[in-house]
Amino acid sequence: MAHNVRPSGYSKFAKKQTYTRRMSTRKSRAQMLLSERGGGMASLLLVILVLPLFLANDYHYDVAVNIGINAIVVVGLNLLIGYAGQISLGHAGFFGLGAYTSAVLTAHYGLHGLLALPIGALGVGVLAYAIARPVLRLSGHYLAMATLGVGLIINIIISREAWLTGGPDGMYVPLLEVFGTEVYGGPMWYWIVAATLLLAVWLSLNLIDSPVGRALRGLHGSEVAAQVAGVDTTRYKVMVFVISAVMAAVAGSLAAHFSEFVTPAKADFSHSILFVTMVVLGGMASTFGAVVGAAVLTLLPQFLADFADYEHVILGLIMMTVMIFMPKGLVPTLAALARRGARRTAR
Amino acid sequence: MPPAFVEFLQFLLSGITSGAIYALVGLGFALIYNASHVINFAQGEFVMLGGMLTWALTSAGLDLPLAIGGAVAITVLVGMALEKLAIEPARDANVVTLIIITIGAGIFLRGVVSVTLGKDFHPLPSFSGDDPISILGATIMPQSLWVLGVSALVVIALQGFFSYTLLGKSILATSHNRMAAKLMGINVGFVLVLSFGLSALLGAMAGILIAPITATNFEVGIILGLKGFAAAILGGLGNGLGAIVGGLTLGIIESLGAGYVSSDYKDAIAFVVILAVLFFMPSGLFGRRGTERV
Amino acid sequence: MSLLRVENLGIQFGGVRAIQSLDFVINPGTIHSIIGPNGAGKTTLFNIITGIYAPTAGDIYLDNVPITGRRPHELARMGMSRTFQNLQIMKTMTAIENVMVGRHLHLNRNLLSCLLRLPSVTRGDRQARKRCVELMESVGLGAYIDAEAGSMPYGALKRLEIARALAAEPKLLLLDEPAAGLNAAETKEIDEVIVKVARSGVTVVLVEHDMKLVMGISDHILVLDYGRKLAEGTPDEVRANPAVVAAYLGNVGNVGTVGTMGTVS
C-alpha cells in the first residue's frame, strides 16, 4: 500500500516510536472487526442452537429463558452504561412498566398480547423520552440517584394502584397467542426469546460500529470534545436512554407472558441493581459481555440455592472478587487474556 | 394552640425523627465520598452491624455501654477491612465497578450476619425511657432527641476535625487532589482506611441509636442505606452539613406528605421532590457547582 | 470581510471579570494568535467562542451571523472546530475512532440506518476511515492508526486532537496551546502542520506561549492581559509595543527576550 505524502519532518518522529502496528494493520483490523461482529454472533448463535440438547426439562428451559430475557435488558442497558457512560439505577422500572402494560392490557382489556407488547414499548419509549432530558443533565452519582428515584416512583405506583395491577401480591397474565396457538412451555418460549435476543445483540453491534455509536462512545470519553465535533450530546444521551428503556420494556412484556404472573418486584430497586451488576460483571462496553453477565448472574443463584443460608455470603464474595480482580468485567478480561495467549503462541 | 398547628407540629416532629436517622446515615455516605469519591452502598450494613452487634453483645451478658463500645469497635474494623481488602485493590476501577463492589460487600455482610446472628428482629432498650415529651401539645420520644443530639454533635465534631486537626485536613487534601496530597507526604492509603473507619463509626452509632426506635435485623440496612444515600445526594455530595439538611428535609417531606397528601404515596412524593431539586440544582442543595476545566 | 467578529465581549465568574469589553476581528485565511500571561483569559475566550461558556456581555459573529450563546455542536455545524489545552481524548477508543468522531457531521447519523447497518452507513464509514487515515498521516500519526488512544504518548495525542479537529473540515480552527509540553523538535513539526493547515484555506486561531512559534507563523497577534486587550497587530507591531514588553517583563529588558519566554504551561 502506498504511503501518502508525508511532510518531511515526520518520518523521524514516526521512526522514534516503537509501536509495531504499521500501515498493514489496516486490513487485519478490518478482518478483526468483522470477526468481532461475525465471530461473536456466530458463537452466540451456536450456543443458542446447541443449548437445547442440554436442557432436560421445563426447569432448565425456565432458567435459559430467564437468562435470555435478562440478557435483552442488559444488552440495552450496556449501550447506556457501558458505551455512553450514563448510569441508570432505575431500569427495572421500565422493565416492570413493559410487563404491567402487557399484563393489564391483555388481562383487563382483552387486548391481543402481540398488540400490547408494542404499545408497552412505545409507551415506555415516550415516558423515557420525557424524563430523559431533565434527568440526563445530571451526571455521576446524581444521575444514579435520579434514575433510582424514577424507578422507585414507577414501582410505588405499580404496587399502590391495586385496582389495576393487583397490588403487591401481583396479577395473572394471559398466555401469549401467536397465529392462533397459545405459547406455552419452555421450548416455545426458548425460541421466541432467543430470536429476540439475537435481534437485540445484532442491533446493538450495528449501532456501536456506526457514526451514532462512535458519538456515544465519544461523549463517554470526553463530552466537550464530542460536542465540539458536532455531536449534540444531550440528544444522543436521550436517544440511547430511550433505546435501552424500550429494550427493557420489550423484555418485560415477554417476561410477563412467560411467567403468566407479574408482581411489583419486577420493577423494584434490587432488580435494577441486578441489571447493572450484570452489565458490569459481564464487562462494560461489551455486547457479548452483557449476555455473559446476564447468564452468570441468572445461573449463580440456581447453583447457590444448594448452599442454603450461605447463599448470600458466597454471592457477595463472588461479586467482590470478580470486580476486584477483573475490574473490566469477565468478557473483556478473558478476551485480553486470550489475545495475549494467541500472541504468545504466534511468536 | 389551634389544633391545626399542633397537628402540623406533630408532623414536623415525626419528620425530624425519621430525618435525623436518614441524616446520620447520609453523613456516612458524605464522609467516604469526601475522602475517596466512592459511594459506599454498604453504608446501610454498617448501620445494621452497629445495632445487631450491640444486641448480640448485650444478650451475651455485656452491659449496654460496653456492648455499644464493642459493637462500634467491630464495625469500625469491618469498615477499615472493607477499604483495605476490597476498595484499595480496585483503586483504578471506574465508579460503577466500585459501586458493584460495595453492593457485593453489603450482600456479603448481610449474609454473614444472618448466618451467625440469625434473621430475627431485635429491640434495644431506649436510653432514657419511653415517656413521650410534650412540646406545645405535640409529642416526641426521648430516643429521637438522642438521635438529633448525637447528629448535631457529630456534625460539630466533624467540622472541628476537618478544620483543626492535621488528620482531618489530610482527608480533605486527599479528596481534592490525591496525587498532590501524596506528594505533600500524606499517607493516602492510611487516610482512605481512616475515612472508611470513621464512616463505619458513624453508621454503627446510627444503628445503635435507632435500634430502640425501629428494632434491628440483618436486612434493616437496605432501606436505611437507600434513604441515607438520598439524603446525601439531596444535600450535595461530600458536604456534611448538606447530608444533615438533606436527611431532615427528606424526613419532613415524607411526614408532611403522609400527613397532608397521601401516606400511600409519601415515598413517591419524597422522590419527586428530590428529582425536582436536582433538576434546578444538579449538585444538590449544598453541593459545589463544579465547572469542568477544558 | 471578517470571518469572526467579537464585540464588547465580557464574562464574569462570581465577582471575577475574566474577560471585559473585548473587541477584535479575525479575517479569513489567516493565522491569528492570542497571547498573554497566564490567567489573561485566553482559554476562557476560546471557551466562549466555541460555546462552552455563555458570555455575560457582548456579541460574537461568525460570517456576520450572531452566534452568541449557541451550543458547541451548533457551532461545529457552522464550521468551527477546536483543540484543547487539557487534552480531551476519548481514551477507550482507538486513535482513528477519535478522528472519526471528528468526522461526525459528514456521516449518516440516522438512528434507524445505523441500527440496521444500511449500506449507506457502511459505505460512509469506509470512506471516512480512508479520509481519516490520510489526515492522520498528514499530521504524522501514520504509525498510530489503530493504537488505543489511552496508550499513546503525549506528543502524539496533541496531534490527535488536531487531526480530530481537522476531520470536521472546519473553516475556523481554534488551537489551544498546541505546542505546550512538546520539545523543540516536536514544536517545529507542529509548527509545520499549522502552516500547512492554514495554507489549505482554514483560518487558524492560536493560543500559544511559545513566542518563537507565534512570532514565526502568525499573520496577526492579539495580546490579552487581565481579560482586556493590551495590544493587537502584526508580529512586528506587537513586538515593538511598549505595553506588551512591560506586561511581559516589567519595565526592563527588550523585545528580543520575549522570544525566550519559552513554554510555560
Added chain:
Amino acid sequence: MTTPLKTGLMLAGLAIAALGLTVSAPGAARAEDDPIRVGSFLAVTGPASFLGDPELKTLEMYIERINQAGGLNGRMLDLVHYDTAGDANKARTFVKRLLEDDEVDVILGGSTTGTTMAVIPLVERAEVPFISFAGGVSIIDPVKPWVFKTPHTDRMACEKIFEDMRGRGIVRVALISGTGGFGKSMRGECMTVAPRFDIEVVADETYGPGDTDMVAQLTKIKNAEGVEAVVNAGFGQGPAIVTKNFAQLGFEVPLYQSHGVASKKYIELAGDAAEGVRLPAAALLVAEKLPAGDPQRPIVVGYKTSYEAVYGDGSVSTFGGHALDGLMLYKTAVEAAGSAEPAAVRDALESIRGFMGTAGEVTMSADDHLGLGLSAFRMLEIRDGDWTLVD
C-alpha cells in the same frame, strides 16, 4: 480461527458446561421404598423472613422427627428447600425446579400470598398436591383442585376483629396497614366485610416497609372525627413501631393488631406499649392457658415445647405452626391414602375430617380447601407482657 471467535466459543463452552451442570441424572423410575420427596419454597430471607424462617425450622425439625419414628408408610421423607426471598419470579423458577428436577411428591410452602399465587398455574398443570402457608383468601377462593392452605385467611381475621368490636359497641374504626402484600390484602378484605358488621371505616392510612416512624399517619387518624378503635394490618417490625407511636400519641381507644404479629417477638419489640392490644390468633400462642379439656391443647403444647426447646423461650410463632399443620395434613393424607401417589393424596387431603392442628380443627371438602372455621381463631389481649384469652 480469529481470536474473538475463539474467545466467544470458549465462553460459549463455559455457558453450556454451566447449564449442563444443573442437569441432574434423569429420574429413574422410583421404587416404592425410596424416600418421599417433600418440596418447599419459603421466604427465608427478605422482608417476609420472619414467616419463612420459623416455617423452615419447623419443617426440618418435624421431618427429622417423622423419619426417626420410621417415616411415612415406611418411607423416609426427604426435604428439598429453596429460598425465594419473597420474590414471585424466583418462586416460579424454584417450583419448576422442584417439579421437574427434584420430582417432588408434594409442595409445602409459599410464605406469602404473592409467591403462592405465582406458582399455582404450575402445580395445577403438574398435578402435584400443594399446601400453602400464606394468608390470602384468593389462594383457595375460588377453589383450585390441587391447592390447599393452612393459615386462617385475612378475611377471617377481619371478621374476628369486627365481631369483637361489635361486642364492645365499636362502630367507627380507623385502618392503618403496611403497603406490602399482607397489609394491602387484609386492608382490602376488612373494607369488604366491614358493612356486614355495621362497621364504618373512617380513616385509612398506610406505611411502607422499613419506615421508621408512623406518627404522621397516626396523628391524622387521631384527628379524624370519632374514631373508636384502630386496626393495624401488617407484619414484621412495622406493627411494633405503630404500637409504640400509638402509645406516644396517647390514644384513648383500643388498638387491634392482626394475626400477622402472632409471635412473642411482637411483644418484645413493642414493649410496654403493647399492653392492652388485641389480636385474633391461633390458640398456639396461649397453649398453656387453654383449659385442660380443650382438644387442641396437646397439639399446641407439644409443638410449643419442642420448638422452644431448640430455639429458646418465646420463639414459637403461629407461622411455624402453619408449616407444622401443612406437614401433618400431608402425613395424615398419605397415611389415609396408603401411598404418596399425588392424585390419591389430593383426594385424601380433600376428605380430611376433624384434623386437629395448631390453627384449629380442619375439615376439608371439595369446595373448602382451608377447612377452618372462625371459631379456630381466638381473640387475645396482651396483659403484663403476655397473651391472654379474651373469651
